[in-house]
Amino acid sequence: MARKKKIEMEIINTNAAGIDIGSRSHFVAVGQSLEDVKEFGVYAEDLIELCEWLLSYGITSVAMESTGDYWQNLYVELQKHGLEVILCNGKFTKNAKGKKTDVKDSRWIQKLHSLGLLTSSFLPDEMTEILRTYCRQRTNxxxxxxxxxxxxxxxxKFLNFRLDVVVNDICGLTGMKIIEDICNGNLDPYSLAEHRHYNCRKPKEEIAKALHGNNREDFLFGLKQEYESYKFFQRKIKACDIEIEKLVRKEIKKNPEKLKLKTTEKPYKRINKNAIDIKNFNQVAYQYFGGVDLMAIEGVSHATVMAIMSEIGIDGFKKFKTSKEFCSWLRLAPNNKISGGKILSNRIPKGSNRLKIALRHSANAIGNLKDTHMSDFFKRIAYRKGRQSAVSATARKLAVIIWTMITQKVPYQPPTDYLFLDQKRKLKLVSRIKKNITKFDIKPEDVGFCNLPNLSAEF
Structure with a gap:
């Protein structure tokens, strides 16, 4: 009769515990027997009791799933008591056989953590977490x-005020003044057309023609309420901008050397109306990253830099040893599945975080640029595989560039410099002149260059 063989695995974390997070109670396991599992409540005193119970068993490391938002208070309390916390994705702990219960889940997590089979999720530092809260609230x-x-x-449209036809944005300067006047009771189209901003392309006559409505009271009531809501939301956005600016400038002031850093102006960077309202944000971002000018990258906007600051922070980049690890965390690197020496799939994994979305938006903007290093790369990929693949590839390239700039403190140096419109015209003009000089064999004396006075001597 053949003897059954047992495969033993080395215990990596000897003093380890596993916690199954719940909305109303937490199940904690310090071993694999039923006596080693205990249930605790979710109130503050229950969390303190949980930590003290773990310390009484000599526990030094705890693993738990990132279930919803229920883990956050417990995570903070565990750290206060000096315990190492491994916060892992729930998909890595869902392989337990048999009937699923909270007790079995906690024991399974404890077992995996003891064997060193769980890896921690990325968590930012405290300052970045506070900034993230403000930025996400602003996005809401x-x-x-x-x-x-x-x-x-x-x-x-219900009122037959076709303001959307005569202005590009109804929430622009012209549109908001007209809507405000309508909500105040003025329904005269010619009087409303007087609010036309000088930059508006349509004349006053056409704007007045578009503002002959049916003046139904129920639609006017709905318009007024939505206008008041819009103004309320704008005030809340402004309040978030103030808090974000105070926090960022406070962080910069902690290091006086950062205040001395100066960067070049970038007037060619367009500021979106929804961009964060921080005075001289280009300079603030340069000081925040300690002399790394992320705004020098074409396609990177104020929103992209703000997403980097709030979602990962400066210290967050140090948690990734290589740019490949950073791209893998962003889910911008292919997930190669190989079997039998053949690549079965190399698709990018599903899922997006806010930083990945911001980088993809920047990559999409790069695709609309001309004659830049990044736009040339984008168009080469788009020609072979389509725009969708080009956006993903360019976003990954941006992630590598940003990781390298921040971790190694190097400036952005593309092989080809970005040229403004006047510089492009000058190069074309000079090229055409050189071509004509060669074609017609023109000498300097033929155009009188040799007879010009030496103006440099007068100065």
């Missing part, structure tokens, strides 16, 4: 403001 207000803007446009 932006979404609500956009929703209110769409509803305003809907009510304007």
């Amino acid at each position: 207000w932006l979404d609500l403001a956009a929703s209110a803007s769409r509803k305003m446009q809907k009510y304007l």
Whole structure:
């Protein structure tokens, strides 16, 4: 009779515990027997009792799933008591056989953690986490403001005020003044057309023609409420901008050397109306990253830099040893599946975080540029594989560039410099002149260059 063989695995974490996170209670396992599992509540005193119980068993390291938002308070309390916390993705702990219970889950997590089979998720430092809270709250207000803007446009169409035809943006200078006047009771189209901004392409006559409406009271009521909501959301966005600016400048002041750093102006960088309202953000971002000018990268906007600051921070880049690890965390690197020596799949994994989305937006903007190093790369990929693949490839290239610049403190040096429109015209003009000089064999004396006075001697 053949003897059964047992495969033993080395215990990596000897004093390890596993916690199954719940909305109303947490199950904690310090071993594999039923007596080693205990249930705790979610109140503050319960969390303190949980930590003290773990310390009484000599536990030094704890693993738990990142279930919703229920883990955050417990995570902070565990760290306060000096325990190492491994916060892992739930998909790495879902292989337990048999009936699923909270007790079995906690024991399974404890077993995996003892054997060193769990890896921790990325967590930013405290300052970056605070900045992230402000930025995400600001994004929520932006979404609500956009929703209110769409509803305003809907009510304007119901009223037959075709403001969307004569102005590019109903929330621009002309549109908002007209809507405000309508909400105040002025329904005269010619009087409303007087609010036309001088930059508006349509004349006053055409704007007045578009503002002959049916003046239904119910639609006017709905428009007024949505306008008030939109103004309320804009005030909330402004309040978030103030808090973000105070926090960033406070962080910069901690290192006086950063205040001495100066960068070049970038007037060619367009500022979107939804961009964060921080005075001289280009200079602030340069000082925040300790002399790394991320705005020098073509396609990188204020929103992209703000996403980098709030989602990962400066210290966050140090947690990734190579740019490949950083791209893999962003899910911008191919997930190669190989079997039998053949590549079965090399698709990019599903899932997006806010930084990946920001980099993809920048990559999409790069695809609309001309005659730059990054746009040439984008078009080469787009020609072979399509625009979608080009966006992903360019976003990955941006991630590698940004990781290298921040970790190694090197400036952005593309093989070909970005040229402004006047510089491009000058190069074309000089090239055409040189071509004509060669073609017609023109000498300097033929155009009188030799007879010009020496102006440099007068100065």
